Amino acid sequence: MNEEDIEILSTSQVLQEVENVVRRFNTKNDAIFTFPTLTKNNKLVVWTAIFQHLQRKEFESIHNICLSAARILSRDKCDLDQLFCEKWINILVEKAGLYNYVDFEDISEQSKDLLKKEIALEALKCLCNSTFNSEVARSLCAHTSVAQALIGRLRVYKDVPYKDEIMLYDMKLLFILTAFRPDIKKKVNCELHGMDYLISCLNELLKEAMLVTDDTSEAENGNLFKGRNHPFLQDNQQAIACEILKVQFNLIMSPEQLGDCDEAMYLKLMPVLSTLLCASTTNETKLMDLRSNVGNLLTSVPSKFYKELTPILGKDEECLYEYDGRTMDALQALVELLNYRLSALSTTERQFDELSPIMSVMLKSVRACHTHRKYLRQVVLPPLRDVSSPPEKGDTLRNMLCRLLTTPVTNVRDLVAEFIFILCKEKVGRMVKYTGFGNAAGHLAQKGLLGGGRGADYSSSSDDSDTEEYRDAQPHIDPVVGCTRPPRPNPLEGMTEEQKEYEAMKLVNLFDKMVSSGVVKPARVGADGRPEPVEHVLQLRDAPTRPQS
Numbered sequence: 001m002n003e004e005d006i007e008i009l010s011t012s013q014v015l016q017e018v019e020n021v022v023r024r025f026n027t028k029n030d031a032i033f034t035f036p037t038l039t040k041n042n043k044l045v046v047w048t049a050i051f052q053h054l055q056r057k058e059f060e061s062i063h064n065i066c067l068s069a070a071r072i073l074s075r076d077k078c079d080l081d082q083l084f085c086e087k088w089i090n091i092l093v094e095k096a097g098l099y100n101y102v103d104f105e106d107i108s109e110q111s112k113d114l115l116k117k118e119i120a121l122e123a124l125k126c127l128c129n130s131t132f133n134s135e136v137a138r139s140l141c142a143h144t145s146v147a148q149a150l151i152g153r154l155r156v157y158k159d160v161p162y163k164d165e166i167m168l169y170d171m172k173l174l175f176i177l178t179a180f181r182p183d184i185k186k187k188v189n190c191e192l193h194g195m196d197y198l199i200s201c202l203n204e205l206l207k208e209a210m211l212v213t214d215d216t217s218e219a220e221n222g223n224l225f226k227g228r229n230h231p232f233l234q235d236n237q238q239a240i241a242c243e244i245l246k247v248q249f250n251l252i253m254s255p256e257q258l259g260d261c262d263e264a265m266y267l268k269l270m271p272v273l274s275t276l277l278c279a280s281t282t283n284e285t286k287l288m289d290l291r292s293n294v295g296n297l298l299t300s301v302p303s304k305f306y307k308e309l310t311p312i313l314g315k316d317e318e319c320l321y322e323y324d325g326r327t328m329d330a331l332q333a334l335v336e337l338l339n340y341r342l343s344a345l346s347t348t349e350r351q352f353d354e355l356s357p358i359m360s361v362m363l364k365s366v367r368a369c370h371t372h373r374k375y376l377r378q379v380v381l382p383p384l385r386d387v388s389s390p391p392e393k394g395d396t397l398r399n400m401l402c403r404l405l406t407t408p409v410t411n412v413r414d415l416v417a418e419f420i421f422i423l424c425k426e427k428v429g430r431m432v433k434y435t436g437f438g439n440a441a442g443h444l445a446q447k448g449l450l451g452g453g454r455g456a457d458y459s460s461s462s463d464d465s466d467t468e469e470y471r472d473a474q475p476h477i478d479p480v481v482g483c484t485r486p487p488r489p490n491p492l493e494g495m496t497e498e499q500k501e502y503e504a505m506k507l508v509n510l511f512d513k514m515v516s517s518g519v520v521k522p523a524r525v526g527a528d529g530r531p532e533p534v535e536h537v538l539q540l541r542d543a544p545t546r547p548q549s
Contacts, residue, residue: 001025006042010049018053019062026068033075040079047073047083054091067095067122074129081136089140092130095123097166098149117162124169131176138180147184150174151192157201164236167201171243178250189251195265198244198251202272205241209233209279230278230329238281238290245276245293252300266301270308273298277309277333284340291337298361303368310371323375331372334361335379335397342400351409359415366422377423381434385469391436391482398434405439417443425458436482448529 001009005021012018029035035043050066050073053059059066070092074080093099097120127146130137141147150170153160160166178185188194209231233241248269258266273294281287298306310326313319319327341354366373380397391402404416421443424430428449431440444450466474476484492500514520526532 001038001042001046006045006049010045015059015062018059019065022050022062022065022069026065026072029072032072034078035073035076040082043073043079044083047088051088051091054095063095064116064118064122067092067119067126071122071126071129074126074133077133080130080134084130084134084136084140086140086144089127089130089137089144089146092123092127093144093146093149096120096127097123098146098153117165120162121165121169124166124173128169128172128176131173131180135180138177141177142181142184147174147177147188148192150177151188151194151197154194154197154201157204164240168236168240168243171240171247175243175246175250178247185250195248195251195269198248199265199268199272202241202244202276205233205237205244206231206272206275206279209237230280231275232280233290235282235286238286241276242290242293245297249293249297249300252297258302266305267308270301270305271311274309274311274330277330288337288340291333292357295334295337295358295361298364299357303364306365306368306372309365310369323378324371326371328375331365331375332379334358334365335376338362339397339400342397343395348407348409351404351407351412355404355412356415359412359419363415363419363422366419373423381420381423383467383470384434385467387470387473387477387483389483391434391439402435402439405435405443414443414446421447432479432482434482437480439482445530450525450529450531 001021005025008017009021038046047070050070053066054063073083127137127141131141150173153166153170157163157167174188178188276294277291279287279290281290309330310328312325313322313327317327319329321328321332338358341358345351345354362376366376380401382398392399392405401416401420404412405420407413417440420435421431424434428440428444431444441450473484478485492503495503511520515522522534523531524534
């Protein structure tokens with residue numbers, strides 16, 4: 001924007017002149033996020049002029065493009081704190097139609113035609129940009145009724161004009177405010193009972209989605225749970241649901257001691273999350289995005305409520321995945337999410353971000369509910385039949401998880417190892433059987449179980465799960481690599497005794513050189529089941545007391 005345009009924008013009283021300048025600016029900068037050519041003073045002049053035009057009744061026809069200009073300018077963090085004042089925030093809140101929902105006493109009687117779609121959407125987008133990039137804007141929102149208005153509009157979700165577009169940006173704004181401002185988060189949670197209204201909003205979304213017939217949803221998405229009447233979310237519904245889940249994650253992150261109200265809230269929340277996990281969407285990417293947001297939220301849910309994800313199957317109900325009298329559709333959806341994440345990873349760079357949430361959920365699930373553990377053991381660690389290749393080679397869930405047992409990303413490695421260990425009833429022999437000792441050694445050393453033993457008591461059922469193929473191959477399995485090895489020729493065959501002695505001394509000298517230079521350090525399994533260093537070779541003759549198996 002040149003000096004002439006700035007002059008017209010700030011001084012002209014002619015609607016057409018101002019409109020031309022604003023439209024040119026919007027068209028030119030639609031994809032621009034920084035404005036280094038605009039000085040701080042020019043930004044202030046432009047910003048002030050835009051908000052002055054927003055207050056003029058005779059300029060109402062161009063309020064939408066003025067708000068678009070403000071939205072574009074608010075992308076640039078530079079000097080944004082100096083541009084905001086309480087008056088500008090109030091104008092944006094008013095244009096977004098939020099002040100119509102501040103009064104909680106008679107909210108259902110509010111007029112439904114007060115919102116103008118384009119103006120309201122542009123104002124909300126501007127608020128989202130501003131609060132994301134400016135601490136001053138967030139502080140001003142904290143001292144106004146923005147949070148109260150957002151929850152107020154949420155209370156009457158089904159009656160909101162243009163609700164699909166409006167509610168999406170309402171939730172984006174609420175997510176930003178609750179993420180950056182602990183005071184707003186506390187107010188929404190405690191004073192405004194935000195979680196209850198967010199759960200009700202998700203229920204309304206699911207009711208609307210249930211109206212779609214099975215034929216329609218099946219035609220649009222092949223990845224459908226076909227055994228039950230599960231909801232089908234359109235793209236706008238999926239986007240709103242994801243934003244609501246993000247807000248809920250902010251509100252219950254690091255939960256304190258549970259009270260009666262909290263328990264009631266979780267008991268209402270878990271069936272909704274279970275239904276969302278079973279929902280279908282228009283494509284796989286959106287489906288996994290939805291499940292990822294549910295998984296992120298579940299990381300903050302106390303594990304005692306996890307069994308509510310898999311309700312007892314009713315007499316006349318149907319499901320695609322059933323185990324022990326419970327419907328496992330939601331748990332299977334989490335398994336599919338895990339498989340999707342594992343299959344998509346090619347490097348270690350994003351392992352923590354992609355796998356840590358879903359692995360945390362899986363670990364909490366198998367710890368909290370024995371039915372979940374039994375079901376997941378069947379899915380992840382089915383009875384072994386072909387043991388000709390190492391456990392980490394292949395594309396099954398077991399193979400992909402075994403590969404992560406040696407990843408340098410320690411958080412992911414520990415989560416995966418503990419998950420498999422619990423699926424194996426915390427039995428050392430069973431874990432070695434499914435993963436190979438080489439893959440399991442690090443985790444067993446951490447837990448002090450290198451000498452054998454088990455960490456906890458489990459039911460005695462399903463102990464003997466060996467197949468006939470496994471029993472036949474068992475004598476030939478190398479426990480270190482967890483698979484059979486083809487017979488190899490004896491390297492000493494054909495050598496004389498002198499040649500054998502010469503090769504043995506070469507090996508001793510090489511090993512001594514590595515030890516003396518610190519490349520390797522001999523160790524043995526100590527009395528606590530963990531490796532301990534050996535100072536002298538004679539120490540290897542003294543067997544320490546091993547833990548009882």
